[in-house]
Amino acid sequence: xxxxxxxVDGNHEYEVKVEGLQWRLHAEHNFKAGDKVNVLLRPxxxxxxxxxxxxxxxxxxxxxxxxxxKGKTLDSLIRLPSGxxxxxxxxxxxxxxxxxxxxxxxxxxxxVPGWEVVLPHEx
Numbered sequence: 001x002x003x004x005x006x007x008v009d010g011n012h013e014y015e016v017k018v019e020g021l022q023w024r025l026h027a028e029h030n031f032k033a034g035d036k037v038n039v040l041l042r043p044x045x046x047x048x049x050x051x052x053x054x055x056x057x058x059x060x061x062x063x064x065x066x067x068x069x070k071g072k073t074l075d076s077l078i079r080l081p082s083g084x085x086x087x088x089x090x091x092x093x094x095x096x097x098x099x100x101x102x103x104x105x106x107x108x109x110x111x112v113p114g115w116e117v118v119l120p121h122e123x
């Protein structure tokens with residue numbers, strides 16, 4: 001995902017604007033405020049949840065546009081309002097009622113903090 005460094009907090013900690021929201025992220029690279037970056041996420045680190053959290057500034061909102069059941073995992077393609085698409089790969093649990101997302105359903109997207117990779121934006 002495209003991002004921009006908003007603030008440098010020292011010790012490789014940054015405030016990064018991604019998809020209109022600000023996130024505190026760690027990066028091994030040295031950035032300065034205003035730098036464009038790419039925030040990379042592995043599909044298995046993306047968490048998809050129903051939108052029931054009263055704090056919409058702490059997650060991205062997207063629409064489920066595709067679901068692929070692969071035995072042990074369910075891969076979901078989620079389109080953000082910007083048009084960016086995110087793949088989430090979650091272990092399938094048929095007994096979990098909060099795991100059955102419908103096509104065209106709006107969902108919340110989060111990721112495991114610290115598991116993102118922040119790289120300089122390549123033009």
